[in-house]
Amino acid sequence: GQSLEQPSEVTAVEGAIVQINCTYQTSGFYGLSWYQQHDGGAPTFLSYNALDGLEETGRFSSFLSRSDSYGYLLLQELQMKDSASYFCAVYSQAGTALIFGKGTTLSVSS
Amino acid sequence: DTGVSQDPRHKITKRGQNVTFRCDPISEHNRLYWYRQTLGQGPEFLTYFQNEAQLEKSRLLSDRFSAERPKGSFSTLEIQRTEQGDSAMYLCASSLGEVNNEQFFGPGTRLTVL
Numbered sequence: 001g002q003s004l005e006q007p008s009e010v011t012a013v014e015g016a017i018v019q020i021n022c023t024y025q026t027s028g029f030y031g032l033s034w035y036q037q038h039d040g041g042a043p044t045f046l047s048y049n050a051l052d053g054l055e056e057t058g059r060f061s062s063f064l065s066r067s068d069s070y071g072y073l074l075l076q077e078l079q080m081k082d083s084a085s086y087f088c089a090v091y092s093q094a095g096t097a098l099i100f101g102k103g104t105t106l107s108v109s110s
Numbered sequence: 111d112t113g114v115s116q117d118p119r120h121k122i123t124k125r126g127q128n129v130t131f132r133c134d135p136i137s138e139h140n141r142l143y144w145y146r147q148t149l150g151q152g153p154e155f156l157t158y159f160q161n162e163a164q165l166e167k168s169r170l171l172s173d174r175f176s177a178e179r180p181k182g183s184f185s186t187l188e189i190q191r192t193e194q195g196d197s198a199m200y201l202c203a204s205s206l207g208e209v210n211n212e213q214f215f216g217p218g219t220r221l222t223v224l
Contacts, residue, residue: 033212041217042114042201042215042216042217042218043153043201043215044215045212045213045214048212087152087153089152092155092166094165094166096141096143096158096160096165096166097143097155097158097166097168098143098145098153098155098213099155100152100153100154101152102150102151102152103150103151103152
């Protein structure tokens with residue numbers, strides 16, 4: 001089956017850089033996704049890595065190492081609005097449903 | 111607004127009652143998913159539709175749960191004989207047909223079973 005591990009909480013100050021790690025175990029790997037969820041809001045897509053390496057989208061970057069079953073989300077120039085939960089996710093064996101980690105709560109302070 | 115919509119946004123019910131939730135996906139999306147999320151946890155997959163066909167169901171989906179997508183557009187999720195453990199946020203998501211496309215989530219229906 002699929003399982004993911006990520007830290008439960010991370011704290012940082014505005015302007016800092018934060019890295020949220022994710023390790024996964026999966027039978028059948030399609031790629032690693034990252035979603036952001038603000039309190040009371042819906043999860044929203046941030047990034048997807050199917051191949052090894054770094055993908056950059058503005059202040060956010062995501063990295064994948066398939067050989068290590070490991071990825072991370074890098075958030076730069078942190079802003080207060082980045083305070084949210086961040087979930088890594090892999091696809092089910094059928095390649096359809098997302099299997100989410102328990103999430104990392106990021107708190108950004110001024 | 112052309113995003114995923116869900117109705118109702120909140121539902122309070124008594125144990126043993128039946129409840130039904132509706133999800134309207136983004137119109138051109140043929141894939142539709144239901145997830146459940148409890149406090150402090152990530153969303154947990156319940157079931158998946160491609161067009162009107164229900165192709166995948168989680169072991170979490172007990173026989174008290176049933177989902178339909180009759181014309182390949184909107185979907186309903188019904189929970190019969192609700193239990194307190196069913197209290198959660200029920201999220202619907204949709205995506206285009208390609209494998210591994212971004213899933214777009216609706217705002218969810220928060221169910222409270224008293």
